[in-house]
Amino acid sequence: MTKTIGILVGSLREGSYNKLVAQKFAELLPDGYEAKFIDFSDLPFYNEDLEVEGKVPESWTRFRQELQSVDGIYFFTPEYNRSVPGALKNALDVGSRPYGQSSWDGKPALIVSVSPGAISGFGANHHLRQSLVFLNMPTLQQPEAYIGNIANLLDANGEILTSTVDFFQLITTKYIEFFEKLKG
Numbered sequence: 001m002t003k004t005i006g007i008l009v010g011s012l013r014e015g016s017y018n019k020l021v022a023q024k025f026a027e028l029l030p031d032g033y034e035a036k037f038i039d040f041s042d043l044p045f046y047n048e049d050l051e052v053e054g055k056v057p058e059s060w061t062r063f064r065q066e067l068q069s070v071d072g073i074y075f076f077t078p079e080y081n082r083s084v085p086g087a088l089k090n091a092l093d094v095g096s097r098p099y100g101q102s103s104w105d106g107k108p109a110l111i112v113s114v115s116p117g118a119i120s121g122f123g124a125n126h127h128l129r130q131s132l133v134f135l136n137m138p139t140l141q142q143p144e145a146y147i148g149n150i151a152n153l154l155d156a157n158g159e160i161l162t163s164t165v166d167f168f169q170l171i172t173t174k175y176i177e178f179f180e181k182l183k184g
Helices: 017-027 058-068 086-095 122-134 162-183
Strands: 003-009 033-037 072-077 109-114
Touching: 003 017, 017 033, 017 072, 017 109, 017 162, 058 086, 072 122, 072 162, 086 122, 109 122, 109 162
Parallel strands: 003 033, 003 072, 072 109
Antiparallel strands: none
16 A cells, blocks of 8 residues: 655745755655645634634645645755744644644654755754654654755756765655654
8 A cells, every 4th residue: 555745845935945855855755655745835824713613714624634644744844033934833733723633643754954054954953843742743863854055965957966865865765664663
């Protein structure tokens, strides 16, 4: 049976480096696994007043159902002000509700932070980890996936360098081993 890895990209920008890296990771999944990109750009801010029958936004319902349909989650995030982008935090909140019905619960996670800077999204990576602990999402610890100076990791055609793809493959392999221990 094919296992599905949901992919959430914290950067909504058209030319996002995080999107580029996420697409490469999706290509690296082994046989028996498939990637499903989950869009959250249309989610209204979470407001508990809307969490009643007849008021729940359709986009919340769609998003929660998409999360429930996957077996694991890859997060790709830039760093905004030493944390995750607001849209990604909102997605975490929407997916965790209504209380006691979190769509994230128990799904093995991978966090990859991607940045044009040298700090490589370290703050965002660790802030996201804090939320995932509360959401009961076991998260791959090693190898750590901080991708800094991303523009220097691309060739003249904008493709990710082979040496970097090799590192992505190592991360993917370790995640699949982690996933299989938890879900296999």
